[in-house]
Amino acid sequence: MSKSIVLYLHAHQPLRVKPYSIFQAGVDHNYFNDEAVNTETNNKFIIDKVSEKSYLPTNRILTDLLLENPEFKLSLSITGTLIDQLEQWRPDVLQSFKDLIATGKVEVLAETYHHSLAFFYSRAEFVKQVAKHTAKIREVFGVTPTSFRNTELSYNNDLAYWADEAGYKAIITEGWDPVLGWRSSNFVYRPSYTKDIRLLMKNYKLSDDIAFRFSDKNWSEWPLTTEKFSHWAHEAGHGGDVINLFMDYETFGEHQWADTGIFEFLRVLPSEWLKNTDHGFKTITEAAEHYESKDYIDCPNTITWADTERDLTAWLGNDMQIDAITSLYDLEQPIINSKDEQLIEDWRRLQTSDHVYYMCTKWFNDGDVHAYFSPYDSPYKAFLFFMNAYRDLTSRLVEKGVSI
Amino acid sequence: MLGWELPPHHSGGMGVACYQMCKELSLNGIDIEFVLPYSAKFDINFMKITGAHPQSVNEVKFAGGIYDISGYSNKTVNWNETKLNLAQQHDLFAHNVAKLAEYSEFDVIHAHDWLTFKAGILAKQITGKPLIAHVHATQFDQSAGNHGNPEAREIEYAGLSMADQIFAVSKYTKDVLIREYDLPADKIHVVHNSMEIDSDIDESHNLHRYLSVMKSAGYKVVVNIGRKTIQKGLPHLIEAARKVININPKVIFVLAGGGEQDQELVDLAAKFGISRNFVSIGWINGKELRDTFRSSDVFVMPSVSEPFGLVALEAIGYGSPVIVSKQSGVSEVLNNCFKVDFWDTDQMADMILSLVNNDSLARTMWQSSYQEYKQQSWKKSAEFMRSRYHHAVGVV
Numbered sequence: 042m043s044k045s046i047v048l049y050l051h052a053h054q055p056l057r058v059k060p061y062s063i064f065q066a067g068v069d070h071n072y073f074n075d076e077a078v079n080t081e082t083n084n085k086f087i088i089d090k091v092s093e094k095s096y097l098p099t100n101r102i103l104t105d106l107l108l109e110n111p112e113f114k115l116s117l118s119i120t121g122t123l124i125d126q127l128e129q130w131r132p133d134v135l136q137s138f139k140d141l142i143a144t145g146k147v148e149v150l151a152e153t154y155h156h157s158l159a160f161f162y163s164r165a166e167f168v169k170q171v172a173k174h175t176a177k178i179r180e181v182f183g184v185t186p187t188s189f190r191n192t193e194l195s196y197n198n199d200l201a202y203w204a205d206e207a208g209y210k211a212i213i214t215e216g217w218d219p220v221l222g223w224r225s226s227n228f229v230y231r232p233s234y235t236k237d238i239r240l241l242m243k244n245y246k247l248s249d250d251i252a253f254r255f256s257d258k259n260w261s262e263w264p265l266t267t268e269k270f271s272h273w274a275h276e277a278g279h280g281g282d283v284i285n286l287f288m289d290y291e292t293f294g295e296h297q298w299a300d301t302g303i304f305e306f307l308r309v310l311p312s313e314w315l316k317n318t319d320h321g322f323k324t325i326t327e328a329a330e331h332y333e334s335k336d337y338i339d340c341p342n343t344i345t346w347a348d349t350e351r352d353l354t355a356w357l358g359n360d361m362q363i364d365a366i367t368s369l370y371d372l373e374q375p376i377i378n379s380k381d382e383q384l385i386e387d388w389r390r391l392q393t394s395d396h397v398y399y400m401c402t403k404w405f406n407d408g409d410v411h412a413y414f415s416p417y418d419s420p421y422k423a424f425l426f427f428m429n430a431y432r433d434l435t436s437r438l439v440e441k442g443v444s445i
Numbered sequence: 446m447l448g449w450e451l452p453p454h455h456s457g458g459m460g461v462a463c464y465q466m467c468k469e470l471s472l473n474g475i476d477i478e479f480v481l482p483y484s485a486k487f488d489i490n491f492m493k494i495t496g497a498h499p500q501s502v503n504e505v506k507f508a509g510g511i512y513d514i515s516g517y518s519n520k521t522v523n524w525n526e527t528k529l530n531l532a533q534q535h536d537l538f539a540h541n542v543a544k545l546a547e548y549s550e551f552d553v554i555h556a557h558d559w560l561t562f563k564a565g566i567l568a569k570q571i572t573g574k575p576l577i578a579h580v581h582a583t584q585f586d587q588s589a590g591n592h593g594n595p596e597a598r599e600i601e602y603a604g605l606s607m608a609d610q611i612f613a614v615s616k617y618t619k620d621v622l623i624r625e626y627d628l629p630a631d632k633i634h635v636v637h638n639s640m641e642i643d644s645d646i647d648e649s650h651n652l653h654r655y656l657s658v659m660k661s662a663g664y665k666v667v668v669n670i671g672r673k674t675i676q677k678g679l680p681h682l683i684e685a686a687r688k689v690i691n692i693n694p695k696v697i698f699v700l701a702g703g704g705e706q707d708q709e710l711v712d713l714a715a716k717f718g719i720s721r722n723f724v725s726i727g728w729i730n731g732k733e734l735r736d737t738f739r740s741s742d743v744f745v746m747p748s749v750s751e752p753f754g755l756v757a758l759e760a761i762g763y764g765s766p767v768i769v770s771k772q773s774g775v776s777e778v779l780n781n782c783f784k785v786d787f788w789d790t791d792q793m794a795d796m797i798l799s800l801v802n803n804d805s806l807a808r809t810m811w812q813s814s815y816q817e818y819k820q821q822s823w824k825k826s827a828e829f830m831r832s833r834y835h836h837a838v839g840v841v
Contacts, residue, residue: 062726063653063655063724063726064652064653064654064733066654066655067657068652068654069607088560199708236636275665358713359712359715360716360718361711361712361715361720362713363715363718364714364715364716364718364719364720365537365720367718367735368720368721371721421707421708421711423722424711424715425711425725428720428721431721432655432721432724435659435721436655436658436659439658439659439661439662444662
């Protein structure tokens with residue numbers, strides 16, 4: 042078998058902050074429980090919507106494929122904030138994820154429980170969140186992760202060094218050309234300054250053909266068939282070992298709606314790819330162990346899988362975002378010292394990267410608000426509600442007599 | 446009397462000033478018919494209120510208003526639109542007031558600010574009655590020392606020229622009128638505003654739970670309430686806030702009010718990295734407004750050009766010492782406060798720090814300013830206005 046598709050899906054939902062005013066700060070500590078009916082900040086409403094549109098049908102198809110097709114396998118990451126919400130509101134959907142993983146052919150990756158950017162602000166907090174996530178995955182799914190993905194596939198040499206020391210077999214990130222240089226993303230690599238760990242980098246062209254362009258009727262290649270896609274994957278990087286298809290789980294049914302034909306595409310893709318006996322599927326850890334690494338990849342600067350810049354500017358690109366996140370992480374010591382589980386949990390829930398993402402003004406200034414998915418009608422509202430929730434945290438600390 | 450707003454259907458200090466002024470004038474035996482561009486329910490029995498046009502207050506608010514003149518232009522009048530713009534509202538008001546004037550009995554026309562001046566001029570032309578133009582804010586103020594909207598400025602100039610007498614809310618404003626419009630000084634009379642605060646209100650708990658908690662931990666709260674617009678000089682307060690927080694991080698700045706500068710101020714605070722000390726609140730009223738005043742340890746009014754600045758008196762009434770810009774009318778009637786050039790953020794920060802760090806100073810300043818506040822009343826102003834009315838109709 043010479044060439045493997047490494048399919049990796051990322052499932053996540055944040056706990057969005059409801060419209061939360063300064064007059065609620067200190068009084069109403071439930072920022073995440075918008076009870077307004079059918080609003081974009083009602084988290085249960087969103088979970089129900091995405092469950093029906095994406096999680097349930099996709100899990101059904103994937104589970105069938107895994108059971109029918111001995112060669113097919115995939116990798117998955119699922120955040121603690123999503124698991125928590127499914128436990129609370131949709132145990133049936135959580136069960137469908139359990140069924141999927143119970144096939145024994147799905148690798149679950151490690152990450153931060155709260156989908157945070159803690160690695161860049163507090164190593165101690167980061168480590169706690171990864172441990173919390175691993176414990177949750179063990180408890181819910183009965184498996185122990187062996188590979189690591191950081192929030193938004195953010196990555197640099199330091200993160201690889203940490204993951205290597207922590208004993209992970211592989212780590213993944215974007216296959217970004219300035220980092221790869223003349224190399225191809227279709228091989229297994231080793232991060233610089235590490236001993237054992239392997240690095241898999243997303244083939245963003247082929248991944249985005251599915252995740253972004255699939256339903257774009259202005260795209261010259263529309264409609265995308267499995268034959269065409271398999272052919273591209275086969276041709277990609279002559280002599281390459283891996284085709285790393287990394288994307289959001291919600292690609293299926295939510296970003297690309299059912300009527301685009303995305304589910305039919307998913308259902309047929311494995312058998313189409315496997316028509317060539319040289320083709321196979323591997324999970325991330327399997328690929329890291331199976332294929333020889335071709336080179337070292339040096340990545341001193343942080344990259345992510347987002348935007349044309351592939352950096353953190355969607356989360357930390359303006360003063361509001363930086364001030365909000367700095368304010369939040371500056372509370373670390375007093376929050377931890379409070380030993381108040383609920384307070385610590387609320388603080389961590391505010392660390393979810395989506396909150397600062399909603400404050401992004403990159404597209405807002407262009408007037409292209411539709412390119413930018415947010416439950417709020419402006420980044421300023423996102424900032425306002427977030428900072429009011431932050432103020433509630435500080436007043437709770439003060440009331441407990443913790444100095445801040 | 447011709448006005449554009451009265452509480453509770455109002456958006457700024459002018460409506461409040463008109464209300465309190467008329468109340469006191471009626472006590473002085475003046476019969477008032479107050480003509481507004483809209484019809485609404487008022488809990489007012491001391492004067493007659495007439496809607497010049499049968500429309501709701503929202504129709505007028507939609508058009509903008511006395512405080513939002515950016516879109517005002519006669520050139521863009523389009524009568525085919527379903528909603529009227531400000532220029533149309535302005536013309537409609539003048540037209541209807543002219544009609545009313547023909548059939549009404551009155552001795553003096555008293556018009557508040559430029560939006561009512563055209564109506565005032567027409568009423569004067571039709572009836573020959575004397576016109577008094579009352580200036581609460583000029584185009585010069587609203588554009589923070591620039592020219593303002595040229596068409597509005599033209600109307601303002603016409604009204605002031607046609608007026609038999611002019612009332613200015615401060616000496617500061619009188620000086621602006623003389624300088625900007627070359628008006629004869631002896632035609633302009635200073636009538637200071639006053640502020641009365643209802644005492645029969647629920648003071649049992651403060652809605653600002655967050656601020657109350659932080660204050661219990663030694664934090665101090667600096668407040669500004671007002672429209673977030675260029676006239677109010679709020680970026681200077683944010684500059685000063687940065688300097689204050691640098692030295693004393695236990696100071697929280699609260700800015701309440703709507704306006705086009707809202708996002709700019711949030712951005713500025715974020716750029717300085719002081720968002721955690723900066724609370725931005727939109728337009729509020731009722732108990733939320735009162736409790737915001739009551740939360741204030743220091744009230745700062747850094748206006749670039751403020752004809753009067755009633756809000757500073759209001760803050761004193763609620764128990765806060767105040768810092769006002771020298772470019773304000775209220776600084777003429779207040780001695781027991783800090784006065785600072787709006788642009789001098791070093792000194793502004795210094796003053797804020799001295800007040801938040803020294804309770805004795807804050808207490809002493811407030812107690813003395815409260816005495817000044819209590820001496821302020823509409824009584825003197827109303828008596829003076831009555832004498833000017835008599836002068837206008839030839840009864841001296």
